[in-house]
Amino acid sequence: MSTAEEDRTSRRLAWCVAHLLRHAPDHVVTDMIGRLDRPTRKYLCRDEWLSASTVTLLLRHGSGEDRHYIARNPRVVGRPLPGLPGPTRYARRRTPPELLPVLRAELGRDPDDGPLTAAELIGLLRRHGRRGPRVPLDVLALPYEADPDLLRAEHARLPLPVGSVEALLMVADLPPDSVHALLATGAQATTGGSWHRPAVRAVRTGRVTHEELVTHVVPARHTLLLGHLPVRRSLRWTLPEQAGMQTAVQRALRPLGDDPRLWAELLRHAPGHPGPLPALVAAVADDALPEPAAADQPGPELIRAVRHLAPTPAEPTGEVERELALASLAVPMDSALEDIRWVRDCLDRGLLTGIDVVRFKLPACWALDEDHWLGDVDHPDRHDRPDAVLAARAEADRLFTAALGEDPQAWWRTARTLPEFAGTLPHLLLRVTEGGSVSGRS
Numbered sequence: 001m002s003t004a005e006e007d008r009t010s011r012r013l014a015w016c017v018a019h020l021l022r023h024a025p026d027h028v029v030t031d032m033i034g035r036l037d038r039p040t041r042k043y044l045c046r047d048e049w050l051s052a053s054t055v056t057l058l059l060r061h062g063s064g065e066d067r068h069y070i071a072r073n074p075r076v077v078g079r080p081l082p083g084l085p086g087p088t089r090y091a092r093r094r095t096p097p098e099l100l101p102v103l104r105a106e107l108g109r110d111p112d113d114g115p116l117t118a119a120e121l122i123g124l125l126r127r128h129g130r131r132g133p134r135v136p137l138d139v140l141a142l143p144y145e146a147d148p149d150l151l152r153a154e155h156a157r158l159p160l161p162v163g164s165v166e167a168l169l170m171v172a173d174l175p176p177d178s179v180h181a182l183l184a185t186g187a188q189a190t191t192g193g194s195w196h197r198p199a200v201r202a203v204r205t206g207r208v209t210h211e212e213l214v215t216h217v218v219p220a221r222h223t224l225l226l227g228h229l230p231v232r233r234s235l236r237w238t239l240p241e242q243a244g245m246q247t248a249v250q251r252a253l254r255p256l257g258d259d260p261r262l263w264a265e266l267l268r269h270a271p272g273h274p275g276p277l278p279a280l281v282a283a284v285a286d287d288a289l290p291e292p293a294a295a296d297q298p299g300p301e302l303i304r305a306v307r308h309l310a311p312t313p314a315e316p317t318g319e320v321e322r323e324l325a326l327a328s329l330a331v332p333m334d335s336a337l338e339d340i341r342w343v344r345d346c347l348d349r350g351l352l353t354g355i356d357v358v359r360f361k362l363p364a365c366w367a368l369d370e371d372h373w374l375g376d377v378d379h380p381d382r383h384d385r386p387d388a389v390l391a392a393r394a395e396a397d398r399l400f401t402a403a404l405g406e407d408p409q410a411w412w413r414t415a416r417t418l419p420e421f422a423g424t425l426p427h428l429l430l431r432v433t434e435g436g437s438v439s440g441r442s
Contacts, residue, residue: 014043031408045069053209118147129164136167210248272296354392403429
């Protein structure tokens with residue numbers, strides 16, 4: 001095989017692996033990264049739309065060369081580049097002179113007299129974290145003594161303000177257990193505030209993956225809301241981040257299946273459950289929860305989030321036209337632009353959904369790449385058909401879960417087969433799970 005052919009093969013495999021890793025559990029992502037050879041890993045790190053969790057796991061478990069390529073990937077927008085954002089970026093930050101007299105009065109001493117003790121730092125963070133992370137970042141620019149154990153204990157006793165938690169996630173060099181503890185928000189309100197910002201920041205700065213976020217965020221209702229976070233003017237999920245969070249939340253909700261009774265019980269118990277979402281789901285599935293308090297009623301945002309996450313996709317209308325639209329997914333147009341215009345028109349007319357594209361468009365690798373049926377975008381939050389993207393990702397999650405489960409070997413066989421497979425995604429998964437020939441060109 002020529003060098004050019006080897007390069008093409010590595011590039012295409014990396015592109016397909018990047019799409020698969022959007023839907024895989026964290027342990028499968030780590031396993032698959034370890035199976036890639038050096039050229040393929042290089043192209044994976046340089047892929048245009050690496051998911052946030054994949055970047056986090058590459059930085060956590062990858063080599064120095066992996067971090068080198070990720071740091072120079074211009075399309076890793078808002079992701080955890082090494083030191084950006086983080087301690088290195090904020091090392092040059094200086095506390096504004098006008099803030100020093102305020103801190104001097106609150107501390108009862110000059111901040112220049114010595115590093116802030118852990119107790120002094122926590123006191124300042126409690127006073128100045130209610131209006132965003134700017135002032136807490138100014139406080140953290142001062143020398144201070146970190147005590148992760150005291151920080152965890154104080155946050156468990158009385159949660160720190162959202163702005164202070166966000167600042168700590170951006171600049172403080174905290175161990176993983178302290179990061180996980182800061183994601184607990186206690187009984188804080190879930191509406192009308194910025195409670196979601198630390199969770200978004202934790203993923204974007206590479207502190208946690210989406211799967212880890214689902215495991216550690218409490219209370220459970222916050223996790224459900226993060227799975228379908230409304231559009232906000234402040235810090236929010238990008239579209240791929242929202243899709244990744246939806247994938248992780250639906251993975252935790254899998255024990256409920258499609259039983260309407262269990263989903264109704266989930267909604268009934270979620271407002272008052274103090275623990276994480278996986279514990280709530282397990283208790284609902286086992287019918288092991290006491291009767292909720294009368295005051296714990298789900299709000300409109302929580303109801304909307306659970307309805308969105310429940311497995312009740314709306315069926316498109318149309319008969320003959322819909323059949324023609326489905327058939328067209330298997331017949332490429334004369335040009336890619338014409339194909340994109342046709343798919344977008346069918347989506348707008350309600351003849352197709354993102355679910356249909358994943359099921360029927362071929363080849364399978366094109367169905368997994370939204371740019372191939374919605375057109376290229378210049379920013380990860382700019383697809384103008386977000387509902388179609390989220391529906392397609394959710395359907396791909398369902399298909400991969402049903403066929404591959406959490407078996408790393410099955411995921412790897414699928415990744416190896418996907419680049420040259422000419423059929424649809426369900427066809428590919430059927431061939432892989434049957435264990436026979438998976439050639440899409442025979």
